[in-house]
Amino acid sequence: MSETTTGGDAARDEWYAVAIAAQLRPGEASETVLLDEPVRVARSADGTLAVTKADGTACPAFERYGHVWTSVGAPDHEIFDIPEATQEGRTLVDCGAVRVRCSPLRAVENFLDIAHFPYVHTDILGAEPKTEVEPYKVHIEEKTDEIWATKVKFFQPQAAKSAEGGIVTDYMYRVPAPMTAILYKTCPPQPGEWDIITIFVQPLAEDLCDVWPWMALFDDGNSLAELIHFQQMIFLQDRSILENQMPRLLPLDPKMEIPTRADMTSVAYRRWLKKRGMTYGALTQAA
Amino acid sequence: MALSEGLKPGGVMRAVIGDTDIVVWRTADGQANAWNNRCPHRGMRLSFGFVRGDRLACLYHGWQFGPDSVCRYIPAHPDLVPPDTITATVYRVVESGGVIWVSLLDSGEPDIADVTAAPVRSIAVDAGVDQVRAALTGATFPVSADWQPGTGRFSAAMSGDAMVTIEGEAEGQSRTLFAALQPLPDGRTTVHLQISGDADAALRKRLSAWAERLRWFLENPGEATSSWAPATAEARAA
Amino acid sequence: MTLTLYDYVLSGSAYKARLMMAILGVPYEAIPVDFYPGNEHRQPDFLDLNPSGTLPVLVDGDLVLTDSAAILAYIAQNHDPSGKWMPVGDAAQLAQVIQWLAFSQRLTATAGAARLHDMINRPLDVEAARKGAHAAFRELERHLTDREFYGATFLVGDCPTIADIACFPYVALSPDGGIAHDDYPAIRRWLYAVRALPGFLEMPGIHALHDLRDDRPGTVTHAAE
Numbered sequence: 001m002s003e004t005t006t007g008g009d010a011a012r013d014e015w016y017a018v019a020i021a022a023q024l025r026p027g028e029a030s031e032t033v034l035l036d037e038p039v040r041v042a043r044s045a046d047g048t049l050a051v052t053k054a055d056g057t058a059c060p061a062f063e064r065y066g067h068v069w070t071s072v073g074a075p076d077h078e079i080f081d082i083p084e085a086t087q088e089g090r091t092l093v094d095c096g097a098v099r100v101r102c103s104p105l106r107a108v109e110n111f112l113d114i115a116h117f118p119y120v121h122t123d124i125l126g127a128e129p130k131t132e133v134e135p136y137k138v139h140i141e142e143k144t145d146e147i148w149a150t151k152v153k154f155f156q157p158q159a160a161k162s163a164e165g166g167i168v169t170d171y172m173y174r175v176p177a178p179m180t181a182i183l184y185k186t187c188p189p190q191p192g193e194w195d196i197i198t199i200f201v202q203p204l205a206e207d208l209c210d211v212w213p214w215m216a217l218f219d220d221g222n223s224l225a226e227l228i229h230f231q232q233m234i235f236l237q238d239r240s241i242l243e244n245q246m247p248r249l250l251p252l253d254p255k256m257e258i259p260t261r262a263d264m265t266s267v268a269y270r271r272w273l274k275k276r277g278m279t280y281g282a283l284t285q286a287a
Numbered sequence: 288m289a290l291s292e293g294l295k296p297g298g299v300m301r302a303v304i305g306d307t308d309i310v311v312w313r314t315a316d317g318q319a320n321a322w323n324n325r326c327p328h329r330g331m332r333l334s335f336g337f338v339r340g341d342r343l344a345c346l347y348h349g350w351q352f353g354p355d356s357v358c359r360y361i362p363a364h365p366d367l368v369p370p371d372t373i374t375a376t377v378y379r380v381v382e383s384g385g386v387i388w389v390s391l392l393d394s395g396e397p398d399i400a401d402v403t404a405a406p407v408r409s410i411a412v413d414a415g416v417d418q419v420r421a422a423l424t425g426a427t428f429p430v431s432a433d434w435q436p437g438t439g440r441f442s443a444a445m446s447g448d449a450m451v452t453i454e455g456e457a458e459g460q461s462r463t464l465f466a467a468l469q470p471l472p473d474g475r476t477t478v479h480l481q482i483s484g485d486a487d488a489a490l491r492k493r494l495s496a497w498a499e500r501l502r503w504f505l506e507n508p509g510e511a512t513s514s515w516a517p518a519t520a521e522a523r524a525a
Numbered sequence: 526m527t528l529t530l531y532d533y534v535l536s537g538s539a540y541k542a543r544l545m546m547a548i549l550g551v552p553y554e555a556i557p558v559d560f561y562p563g564n565e566h567r568q569p570d571f572l573d574l575n576p577s578g579t580l581p582v583l584v585d586g587d588l589v590l591t592d593s594a595a596i597l598a599y600i601a602q603n604h605d606p607s608g609k610w611m612p613v614g615d616a617a618q619l620a621q622v623i624q625w626l627a628f629s630q631r632l633t634a635t636a637g638a639a640r641l642h643d644m645i646n647r648p649l650d651v652e653a654a655r656k657g658a659h660a661a662f663r664e665l666e667r668h669l670t671d672r673e674f675y676g677a678t679f680l681v682g683d684c685p686t687i688a689d690i691a692c693f694p695y696v697a698l699s700p701d702g703g704i705a706h707d708d709y710p711a712i713r714r715w716l717y718a719v720r721a722l723p724g725f726l727e728m729p730g731i732h733a734l735h736d737l738r739d740d741r742p743g744t745v746t747h748a749a750e
Contacts, residue, residue: 020562096562099646101703109329115348115363122733131349131362210646225557225565229534232561236535236729239644240700241347244332246308246325258327258373262363266329293710297736301707337736346732408670411708477708488674495670 011035011280012073014177017200017212018051019068020094033204035280037072066094066214067200080146080176084196085216093224095213095231097202102242103281104179104201104209105250105273110238111181111199112173112265114154120237123157130155133262140272147175147272149265160195161222161230163188173265178278179203190218197231206281207248211235249283256283288469289387290406290479294319299343301334305470307391309378310334314341314354321389322356323376333375343375385481386467388449404465404481407494411477414505416470419478422505423451423466460484464494528553531574531582533560535644537637537694538593539581540728545597545690547726551604561645594626597687609684621681625688631661632695639702640695651703658704662712665696669711678718685722693719698730 018032019041029042039059042050051061051070061070064079084090100107110116115133117126136152152171159169172184172194179201184194195217202210213231251257252274259267273282288302289311299312301324308324310333320343324332331347338344342351342359350369351360358373379390384402412419423443443453446465453464467479480498482490528546532539532555546553558580559565567578575582575591583590583599590596601611612618635657642649668680680688697716700706706713719725720734727733 023562094562096645098644101643113348118362119346119349119735120732122727122735128349128362128735128738132365133363223557225559225563228559228563229557233534233729236644237732240335240730240732241331243700244335245330245347246332247330251330257329260328260361260364260367289710293714300710300713303707335732337734339736344735346735349735409710488676491674492671495667495674499667 009073010277011178011203013071013075014073014179015069015071015075015079016179016202017065017067018070018202020096020212021063021066021068022094024049024068032202032210034070034072035203036205039070039072041068041070065198065200066092067212080144080180082182082196082198082216084194087216089218090216091219091224091227093215093217093227093231095215095228095235097210097212098232098235098239099204099208099210100239100242101208101248102245103207103248103250104203105278105281106242106245106248107199107201107209107211108175108179108181109250109266109269110242111183112149112175112269113263114152114171115260115262116241117154117156120241121234125156125159125234126154127157135261136264138264138268140268144176147173147265147268149173149268159186160188160217161226162217162219175269175272178273178276179209187218189220193218199235203281209281247283249281251283252279253283253285288321288389288479290409290481291319291382291385291387292406293409294387297338299334299336299338301332302389302469303471304389304391306472308332308334309389310336310343311380311387311389312336312338312343314338316341318354319380319382319387320354320356321378321380321387322352323378325376326350327358327373327375384465386465386479388467402463402465402481402483404463404483405486405491407464407480407482407486407491408498409477409479410498410502411471411475412502412505413475415474416468416476419466419468419476419505420445420451422501423453529556529584530554531556531558531571531580531584533558533566533580535729536560536580537640537698537728538579538633540694541593541690542581542583542596542600543728544693544726545600545610545687546604548690548722548724549600549604549610550724551600594629594687594691597626597690601687609682609686610690611687612682615682618682618686622686622688625680626691628661628665629688629691629695631657632692635661636695636699636702636704639704640698641702643702655702655704658699658702659708662696662699662704662709665692666709666711669715673711673714678715680715685719689715689719694728694731698728701730 012035016034019030024043026043026045026047029040032039032041038054040052044050049061049068051059059070059072061068065085069079118128118131136149138149141148150172153168155166156169157166159167169186174182181199183197187193187195198214200212204210213235215231219227252270294300294313296313296315296317302309302311309321310324311321313319324334326333326345328348328350331345333343333345335346336344341354344351349362350358352375353359356375356377357371358369361367361369381388385404385406424445443451446452449468451466455462455464463483465481469477471477482494530542530553560580565571566580572578577591579591581593581596583596590599598611635654638649639651639654639658641647642651679685
């Protein structure tokens, strides 16, 4: 169980994706911002990563899940594990960051939501009149302090690039870190397996984030461009929602916004953030 | 906040008054409503929503709100009767004289003249409400009495706080141009224009051009073109 | 002969072609190009096809078209039996259509550029782009306002033309780049009219018109009603 720390530390002492590893070639660098701090992400000629703050201080950095990860604080834990990432036969897809004028926490919460599928991802991930969200299960995994939502299902006209026709899709959601969400969904080409779709959210500011989607799929013949485009299509449909949610910061006070049973994952997420003292990108009191 | 004709039945639009973000929408039967532009579920702007019959639905999860602002239907739980505590926040709306008016206050009666007028257009100007008011009522805006560019006289007065009436003439008939002023954030203003009596397409087009000149005049203070009257007292008295 | 469209799902310019072909019911093969993050449109294989390195590209046999306005004209000429989408028989209308096709390039360079800046962090003087977009929008608003006085809904003539298709995407998507439609009521009505056209196809950032779908049966109401 995490100690409740100040909002700033709870955010700073975490790992964040800041670049696609394959796109950072030796001798190249990119400038970005992490939790309001300018950061330079570089790879030296011999291939080693060098991430530095504006004053030259070095930040810890490594590559995982197709991305360069770093921290402007001092995480006391390793990055979460996704065993499927190294599974034989999976296609790994780096989708590229999309910048959104919203709280990084709102971006995560939207990813965990399915009730919006018929309205925002119309005729793809959902369609009227099949709008009902049946009860599902949410629990916090004690050992890892991660949120899991299981037994989620929804009828989807086009669940994935690899899907032919509408299917009832099974879903699981996992939140292994405050600004990361992982979706496990029915895999049409390999019925016993889960397709994995993640978002790694890089907080630039409390109301601005770069969302790095990454996928580990069993696909059967779609080109990389097609897989990227499908994911980008879905995410860009969400972006126009995210930029129009007010207040921009995620309210952690339950009185401010009204959930229903379909929102159990988001309710758990907000409670979990509050318990961890994650106030970056959040509103703790009714405005 | 809007010209009535600009918002058709089933239409939804956003209006901002000062710092207040408002959704204005019309039921299929034509009733205008103005609410705070925020769905109580997850804060989504209702101005992105859509109308079905007499309900406004939020774009995010399709929650439907009746004209009384109470949530009537939650698609994720189709058999649930939503508690009637789930509502949008309502503002008072009056539709009069071809304009949809909204009040952010809870009480008080609207000080609005009921006029018969034809809509012209709503135009947004990069100038503050006071500046617009002054330009119109102070007759410093040079335009002839029949809304052509050039010299001339017209008189204007305030009607209540938010409306300027401008007396002029068109095709030999005296007409009143009504300019309802809506303050926007960042020192800008929307002017909703209407003309008394009937207006054919040609007259409305001329008035639309007048509105463009008004905007140019307000946004380029101190400049004047050769085809306009200089703003000196002698020239106006001539 | 199959038409081939080199396409990117998030490209407003490629969408012009997709939208026109959806409305006219034209079959085609789409080849997705990894514009972002892969930068495929700047690689030698793509540059062989289109040295400008832009999307969309339409290929019909030996013909390769690399400008979205040219693509719209070609599709309309070959696949619109009514001849209304591009009125070649009427010099005045055709000239106006071409004028609006030229105008649409300003929209791409201003609103379109601001969108790429805000969405994928493309370097740009975004304030200048937004200012340019608002200037263009004001001109469009004025035109559409005056047209409405004469009972017209679309940019030219009595019905929609390729001018509307060319101008629509970057106006509709402008909020993606921080350019709102709040000041432009006539533009908003025109956007709705385009979205309501039979055969209309959405793209990310442009939502379906849910009000035009059948209302769901069995809607729950409160007892008091």
